[in-house]
Amino acid sequence: MEYRTGSVGRVIAARFDHGEDFLAELRKIILTEKIESGWFQIIGAFAQAGVVTGPKEPVVPPDPVWRQVDAVCEVVGSGSVHLDNGEPKIHLHAALGDHGETLTACIRRNTKVYLTLELLLFELNGLGASRPWDEQGGFSKLRFK
Template sequence: MSYAEFEPGRILIVRAEHDADLIQFITEIAKERDIESGFFTAMGALKRAELGFYDQETHKYQELTVDDHCEIASCVGNISILDGEPFVHVHAVLTYEDGEAIGGHLNEAQVFAAEVHIQEVKGPAMIRRHDDITDLSLWQFE
């Protein structure tokens, strides 16, 4: 087990720009505001998205493209450091007009309208490093 204790930092409430890529948008905020560690939620609607499902045997993401407008039913993520830069990791559940839902790792998300709540945390750096067992970049606390 690897863990660390943190204190609350700044809280940012942000409206994402229409047509922005949600992940790039949050990454830019993290860089501009010097946020190295934090968590966020988002709500709103997307024009299109790309989700991924990590295959634990092949260690590859299966991608699913959503080429239709959808609502963000749930969107949670974190901000940490990967290769010296802010890294945004996001999971989302998206719903269609008929109520059908789809979810997974969010790779791309073109915003129609979205509101984001970012909670910075202060403490040891949340640095991601390659994990040989999972073949993922996971948190390593220093």
């Protein structure tokens, strides 16, 4: 285990509207506001999302199981963002609900908002954190300077 202490900086509240690509718009906020590290919560709905539901086998590096969700689903999730060479690396896990059925997954791409989605982003200062690619692990791993 490795950890650092820091402090909460700015708090950003945002609304995303019907048809917007949530991940693309979140990246814009992070870059515009120069967020180096942060933690966020989301609540709302997706009409579409490309997700990973786990590895095919419990091996390192993992071979991800991809799933494309093309149905309206309620969403509640929690994630983090840390930069890697100035590029936001977003790690978001969420529960997606569709008519009583729930899928929990890592949200990765093609995130189209249905109606509205709300975000609360907490800037984290003083962590010296980044999320570079880890060749051995096969994923972007949280690191501290």
